[in-house]
Amino acid sequence: MRLRGLAAGVVLFAVLAAAQVSSHLAVQDARRDLMWRTSSRGVHLPPALLRIVAGEFKGLVSDYLLLEVGSFLGFTQDISSEDWDNVVLSLEQCLSLDPYFQQTYIFVQGHIAWEAKRPQDALRLLDVSRRHRPWDWRPGYFMGFDAYFFLKDYAKAAEYFFDAAKIEGAPVLLAVLGGRFAAKSGRVEAAVALLQSMLEEVPPEDVLRVREIRMRMEALQGVAALERALCDYIAVFREKPNSLDDLITSGFLSAIPSDPYGEGYTYDPETGEIGF
Amino acid sequence: MDKIWLLARITFKDGIRHKALYGIAFLGFLLFAANILVTGMFSWELGKVAVDVGLSVVSLSGLLIIFFLSINTVSNDLESRTIYMILARPVSRAQYVVGKYLGLALVILASSAILGACAAGSVKFATFRAPGYIPIDFSWGTFSLALCFLTISLLVLAAVAFFWVSVTTHPFTAVLLSLFSYFIGQNVEAVKTMMLATGVLGENPLVLRAVDYGAWLFPNLAAFDLKTTAAYGLPIDAAYLVWLAVYGISYIGLVLFLTVLVFRRRELG
Numbered sequence: 442m443r444l445r446g447l448a449a450g451v452v453l454f455a456v457l458a459a460a461q462v463s464s465h466l467a468v469q470d471a472r473r474d475l476m477w478r479t480s481s482r483g484v485h486l487p488p489a490l491l492r493i494v495a496g497e498f499k500g501l502v503s504d505y506l507l508l509e510v511g512s513f514l515g516f517t518q519d520i521s522s523e524d525w526d527n528v529v530l531s532l533e534q535c536l537s538l539d540p541y542f543q544q545t546y547i548f549v550q551g552h553i554a555w556e557a558k559r560p561q562d563a564l565r566l567l568d569v570s571r572r573h574r575p576w577d578w579r580p581g582y583f584m585g586f587d588a589y590f591f592l593k594d595y596a597k598a599a600e601y602f603f604d605a606a607k608i609e610g611a612p613v614l615l616a617v618l619g620g621r622f623a624a625k626s627g628r629v630e631a632a633v634a635l636l637q638s639m640l641e642e643v644p645p646e647d648v649l650r651v652r653e654i655r656m657r658m659e660a661l662q663g664v665a666a667l668e669r670a671l672c673d674y675i676a677v678f679r680e681k682p683n684s685l686d687d688l689i690t691s692g693f694l695s696a697i698p699s700d701p702y703g704e705g706y707t708y709d710p711e712t713g714e715i716g717f
Numbered sequence: 718m719d720k721i722w723l724l725a726r727i728t729f730k731d732g733i734r735h736k737a738l739y740g741i742a743f744l745g746f747l748l749f750a751a752n753i754l755v756t757g758m759f760s761w762e763l764g765k766v767a768v769d770v771g772l773s774v775v776s777l778s779g780l781l782i783i784f785f786l787s788i789n790t791v792s793n794d795l796e797s798r799t800i801y802m803i804l805a806r807p808v809s810r811a812q813y814v815v816g817k818y819l820g821l822a823l824v825i826l827a828s829s830a831i832l833g834a835c836a837a838g839s840v841k842f843a844t845f846r847a848p849g850y851i852p853i854d855f856s857w858g859t860f861s862l863a864l865c866f867l868t869i870s871l872l873v874l875a876a877v878a879f880f881w882v883s884v885t886t887h888p889f890t891a892v893l894l895s896l897f898s899y900f901i902g903q904n905v906e907a908v909k910t911m912m913l914a915t916g917v918l919g920e921n922p923l924v925l926r927a928v929d930y931g932a933w934l935f936p937n938l939a940a941f942d943l944k945t946t947a948a949y950g951l952p953i954d955a956a957y958l959v960w961l962a963v964y965g966i967s968y969i970g971l972v973l974f975l976t977v978l979v980f981r982r983r984e985l986g
């Protein structure tokens with residue numbers, strides 16, 4: 442009797458174990474393709490409400506959402522416009538929960554600006570990081586880049602680059618870029634004044650930085666002189682000159698200012714734009 | 718005072734012998750191990766993620782202690798009638814309440830100290846391989862401050878839980894009311910700000926007043942949450958911290974006072 446009971450127990454265990462192993466493998470197989478998130482739908486709550494739900498675990502929830510976004514973007518080839526809406530919402534939620542995290546703005550720049558080609562969304566989200574990380578020049582740098590590269594808004598690009606350039610430890614390139622875009626947007630005098638104020642704050646022993654700023658100021662001053670002469674020329678002749686040399690031959694300029702970069706100034710007779 | 722201290726010591730010893738505490742400690746250690754794994758999934762400011770996870774685990778473990786250990790300890794005294802043995806001795810109900818609370822506060826303090834040290838260890842370990850990926854202003858001083866204020870918030874919540882145990886007749890009701898108080902305490906400030914900023918629920922002065930009263934009645938637990946400050950080493954005003962500590966300690970005192978009043982009038986048995 443005991444032997445029969447034991448045998449029944451062993452058989453029952455074997456059946457259950459076999460069922461468990463086979464079902465485990467079947468489930469694992471069926472879910473293999475679902476291991477990573479295939480939907481962009483995160484937590485569909487307004488960011489402010491999510492802050493309330495997350496309570497004191499805001500940082501943790503933000504980290505989790507960011508991982509979700511990362512896994513979706515990393516494992517999805519064709520991302521639809523609706524998916525990008527969801528990704529933007531998730532990143533907005535991340536920034537609402539933790540506006541300081543560096544990885545969030547790196548994601549915004551890499552995916553929203555570049556991949557999704559949504560510079561306006563990227564600028565809005567990057568601005569949150571920029572305001573909360575006054576020690577970090579990168580969010581402002583990315584904003585300047587997006588304004589220039591995607592939106593062709595040179596005035597805004599100059600503003601972002603100059604703001605970022607004022608942050609301690611920012612590369613001198615930012616001031617240089619700010620100057621270039623200020624010139625392109627017709628704010629040369631303002632750019633020179635801003636570079637001058639930045640130069641006063643740079644320690645003289647930082648030779649490279651001082652040299653870069655001085656060169657950019659010199660180039661901008663050259664542009665300013667050319668623009669003044671160009672304005673006078675147009676006021677007199679009611680038309681744009683064909684070349685910069687016309688400014689000299691007509692007596693508005695004694696010589697073309699020297700370009701510190703050695704390339705010479707460029708002039709477009711159609712638009713009247715002076716560059717370097 | 719001796720009687721209060723004696724009761725506190727007994728409660729502390731009883732608390733640390735409780736099997737639930739071992740489970741909570743095990744969960745804590747497990748989550749710290751997970752911290753190293755989670756941190757590895759990020760590529761920027763790993764230190765921030767490690768601090769997030771570390772301090773959240775301390776907080777979560779503290780909450781579990783309050784909801785599963787503190788409330789049960791007192792309600793067990795009431796249900797198993799061991800409270801008669803205590804009150805039959807020359808111990809007043811006020812001494813019982815304060816002694817019991819202090820004992821449980823010691824358990825919370827010990828848990829925060831041990832898990833806090835583990836959290837610091839896990840942060841150090843998780844960021845060991847990538848020292849360049851720690852937020853630039855991160856400091857252990859701010860981390861310790863965040864841990865301190867996190868512990869104060871747990872002590873405030875424990876006092877509130879004590880109050881609910883003294884008011885209700887069943888531990889489950891006390892757990893529910895304590896959870897309710899926790900959620901209100903975490904969010905009342907955010908709800909109020911959101912209502913005022915966005916006009917949600919309209920401009921109804923009654924609702925606004927109710928939220929305002931709620932903000933006075935329930936502890937503002939969100940104010941003690943300095944995890945983000947610790948994660949990034951954000952600047953923090955010393956005067957604010959002093960006021961926050963005074964706010965927490967005075968709230969605990971007031972709630973214990975009310976608990977004693979209610980407990981004195983409570984019919985035992």
